[in-house]
Amino acid sequence: MDNHLSSVKNSSRLLKTFLDSDKEMGVSELSRQLGLSKGAVHKLLMTLESEGFIKQNPANKQYSLGYTLLELGNKVLRNHNLTDFSKPFLQKLAKTTEELVCLCVRDERDAIYVDKIEDTQHPIRFNVEAYRRFPLYATSASRAILAYQEDAFIEDILSGEIRTYTPYSIKNPEEIKDLLTSIRQRGYEVSSNRRNVGVTGIAVPIFEASGAVNASISIIGPTDRVLPVLDTFIQQAVATTREISAQLGYRGK
Incomplete structure (x- = not known):
């Protein structure tokens, strides 16, 4: 009936x-x-x-x-809690990849990991400290957010002292801008050794209904375990954020 x-x-x-x-x-x-x-x-x-x-x-x-x-x-939008909404998607992605999956959000000029899910039996794993504040240029997850901000905002963020974390961190503002351009062209970020040596992060932006980007999802794990399955992880991360963005009302590509 x-x-x-x-x-x-x-x-x-x-x-x-x-x-x-x-x-x-x-x-x-x-x-x-x-x-x-x-x-x-x-x-x-x-x-x-x-x-x-x-x-x-x-x-x-x-x-x-x-x-x-x-x-x-x-x-x-006022009643929407992105952390709660995204959790089932993070759980599914963590179960599929068996690596650490994180939700990162922008807070003014900084970024914060507000949620993390790990569903792995690997004895060697990487972890992040939840709710720790760090610059928007510092990690793959935060750069996936920074790449979609206004040019003037990016210029302002990169106009001050740029902190480095490993010998492989990018310090030159122009190089970071080039990297952000590449992220926008690809639609995701892949980074190894720039925040932690031996660690690779794959990050994809989450688009709001308006097209704005203030959050991203990332898969993070030991480089020697992530790189052999890099293409698969990228596809899975992109598919996850596309579904989240669509359910948030985003009608773009």
Whole structure:
């Protein structure tokens, strides 16, 4: 037995149609995309408009999403806890890779590991200190966040003294900028020895609905164990963050 109200389902379908359009739409176009009669679409639009979910442009009689949806979206974001939301994804990735998986978030000019999951039987493993604050240029996880910030912000971050952690850490601001450009082009960061010698990190950004990046997920482990399966780990990390980003409302690539 179908427990769905057809009117509610069609209203939801109508609203979702606007997610894939960057322009206003009229009754005829919506009717064609939804496979509904113009009369049915018009009734749906009138009902949704009365509640603020849809608004009509009086100049051309076209429709777009209303401000009530913006209010609801902001309410969701205020109530959203990324750590709790991401945990099942981290657990799955940790179980699959059998390495340490971390959630890193930006806090103003710094980065913090706010969660970490380890599901491994390996006697040799790498660990990170949760809630420790460090510069945005310092680790693969933080650079995966920094790479997607505004140019002026990146310039500001790299204008001060750059701390190094190993002989392989990059100190030159221009080299770090080149690295950030590469991260944006690839969509992920792979780093060995720059924060800890003998350790490799794979980090991928999490995109918010707006396209902003303020968090990343990373897989971290001994270099001699990670490099032989590097491509596989990259694919798994990218797939994980794509799913998280999509569920956060990101509609990009």
